[in-house]
Amino acid sequence: MYTQALNEAVERPRVVEDPEKLAAFQARIDAEEKIEPNDWMPEAYRRTLIRQISQHAHSEVVGMLPEGNWLTRAPSLKRKAALLAKIQDEGGHGLYLYAAAETLGVSREELYEQLLAGKAKYSSIFNYPTLTWADIGCIGWLVDGAAIMNQIPLCRTSYGPYARAMIRICKEESFHQRQGYEIMLTLCRGTPEQKAMAQDALNRWWWPALMMFGPPDSESVHTEQSMRWKIKRFTNDELRQKFVDATVPQAHYLGLTIPDPELRYDEATGHWRYGKIDWEEFKRVIAGFGPCNRERLEAKRKAHEEGRWVREAALAYAAKQRARAMAQKIAAE
Amino acid sequence: MAEQSMPLWEVFIRARTGLAHRHVGSVHAADAEMALQAARDTYTRRGEAVSIWVVPSAAIVASDPAEKASLFEPTASKIYRHPSFYEIPEEVGHM
Numbered sequence: 273m274y275t276q277a278l279n280e281a282v283e284r285p286r287v288v289e290d291p292e293k294l295a296a297f298q299a300r301i302d303a304e305e306k307i308e309p310n311d312w313m314p315e316a317y318r319r320t321l322i323r324q325i326s327q328h329a330h331s332e333v334v335g336m337l338p339e340g341n342w343l344t345r346a347p348s349l350k351r352k353a354a355l356l357a358k359i360q361d362e363g364g365h366g367l368y369l370y371a372a373a374e375t376l377g378v379s380r381e382e383l384y385e386q387l388l389a390g391k392a393k394y395s396s397i398f399n400y401p402t403l404t405w406a407d408i409g410c411i412g413w414l415v416d417g418a419a420i421m422n423q424i425p426l427c428r429t430s431y432g433p434y435a436r437a438m439i440r441i442c443k444e445e446s447f448h449q450r451q452g453y454e455i456m457l458t459l460c461r462g463t464p465e466q467k468a469m470a471q472d473a474l475n476r477w478w479w480p481a482l483m484m485f486g487p488p489d490s491e492s493v494h495t496e497q498s499m500r501w502k503i504k505r506f507t508n509d510e511l512r513q514k515f516v517d518a519t520v521p522q523a524h525y526l527g528l529t530i531p532d533p534e535l536r537y538d539e540a541t542g543h544w545r546y547g548k549i550d551w552e553e554f555k556r557v558i559a560g561f562g563p564c565n566r567e568r569l570e571a572k573r574k575a576h577e578e579g580r581w582v583r584e585a586a587l588a589y590a591a592k593q594r595a596r597a598m599a600q601k602i603a604a605e
Numbered sequence: 606m607a608e609q610s611m612p613l614w615e616v617f618i619r620a621r622t623g624l625a626h627r628h629v630g631s632v633h634a635a636d637a638e639m640a641l642q643a644a645r646d647t648y649t650r651r652g653e654a655v656s657i658w659v660v661p662s663a664a665i666v667a668s669d670p671a672e673k674a675s676l677f678e679p680t681a682s683k684i685y686r687h688p689s690f691y692e693i694p695e696e697v698g699h700m
């Protein structure tokens with residue numbers, strides 16, 4: 273899932289670019305040509321992409337944690353198998369994206385170190401806890417739903433490997449959202465307690481889901497360059513509005529109430545108008561002070577440390593096999 | 606501490622018999638066997654493939670995009686390589 277335009281600032285150029293090359297580059301972008309790894313590109317374009325793609329990759333893999341919390345307690349084997357498959361997809365999304373970032377000349381190890389060291393950002397949404405099974409429904413429905421809104425335009429982003437990764441990802445996200453909505457539907461058709469559980473989850477996830485689109489346009493002054501480079505194609509507020517318009521009727525179908533007293537339908541524009549988002553909360557969570565930030569990073573560090581011997585053993589085995597094959601070859605000569 | 610990096614492999618899959626293998630992405634793995642397994646888990650979770658190739662990324666030799674013009678442009682002037690270059694009277698029928 274999940275780019276968030278966490279830090280809208282396009283990287284500032286550190287080098288003086290050749291104006292002729294810059295113009296030719298912009299002309300290719302304007303002609304909707306895709307930029308490929310070996311093509312010339314401005315250094316700031318490269319760094320902006322590395323940051324955005326790696327944040328996106330980190331979000332995919334950190335996003336496996338809140339859902340993993342419910343794997344052993346899924347209410348049926350069918351739900352458990354589906355959730356397992358979804359989480360595995362998210363791991364795959366992380367891998368596609370790390371691979372896309374690597375084509376820009378940075379290693380996955382390096383990016384991952386940045387995440388584990390707490391120097392890289394990832395989507396704020398994964399710093400909220402999953403308290404009940406209904407949270408798994410809400411994540412699929414709202415979080416993956418918001419991710420789809422964000423990601424569909426990224427399938428046309430100007431950098432080829434990123435666009436191709438996004439196409440694969442978008443194909444898989446649709447299952448995630450439907451899976452989540454179906455969980456909500458089942459709860460809402462269940463006992464009053466189950467329906468209350470669904471409402472409680474919506475109450476907690478609604479606002480964080482809206483924050484997934486990043487700061488309001490009025491505060492993200494740097495989107496312009498990203499739009500000019502066609503890394504980004506819609507502004508945060510445009511995407512957020514699309515998400516609200518798509519999601520409100522789905523909540524109504526479930527018989528749930530969106531936890532926003534100011535929410536109203538605007539006849540003139542056909543849009544659902546929503547109330548004020550608590551951007552202070554957003555800033556706190558991004559800055560590392562959300563409910564689960566520490567827990568998430570600790571879980572990732574622990575997994576990385578505990579997997580170290582496996583990676584080392586695999587490399588040692590491969591080296592031994594190579595040496596053995598080499599020795600046989602020499603003996604045969 | 607940065608650890609030793611896992612080698613990179615390019616992944617090609619054949620979607621159906623009769624089709625060519627197509628590049629789909631890359632994986633990191635210690636050896637060829639693990640690369641094949643990682644490629645299967647990463648790129649074929651929904652029946653996308655009947656066959657997988659993995660190739661060490663370092664073994665791929667690529668043309669230089671900067672030489673695109675000199676490499677491919679000459680073919681553009683050779684229009685006689687295309688069937689539409691030859692005029693056949695309509696009476697002859699489809700050819």
Ligand SMILES: [Fe+2]
Nearest residue numbers: 273332362365
């Ligand atoms: Fe995802």
Ligand SMILES: [Fe+2]
Nearest residue numbers: 273416445448
């Ligand atoms: Fe997803």
